[in-house]
Amino acid sequence: MPLLRVHLDSDRSTSRRVLQLHQQGKIHHESREAAREQVWRRGHTPTGDPIFVGVTNGRRDVQLLYDVEVYSDTVP
Known part of the structure; x- marks a missing residue:
């Protein structure tokens, strides 16, 4: 099944x-x-x-990273 990487904006704390x-x-x-x-x-x-899967190490913008498996028939 395909993986989709999701980036979520976050703050440092x-x-x-x-x-x-x-x-x-x-x-x-x-x-x-x-x-x-x-x-x-x-x-x-x-x-x-x-x-x-982790956190970006940006100095200003921090993002949380998630991988999500999705059904292949929903991938465009």
Whole structure:
């Protein structure tokens, strides 16, 4: 199944919190749901939960990165 990379705008404190939760084996539910919603808005159907893959290291703009598997028949 195709993977879709999702970039979510964030602030530094939230991105640190999401990364810390990930390292503890926990989930930041708000950002995971935001990633799922972005996939739906793009016209794709997710096959499962978004997977947190990291944080960009931009000095000003920080983004959370998620990979989401989508059904192949929804890929344009």
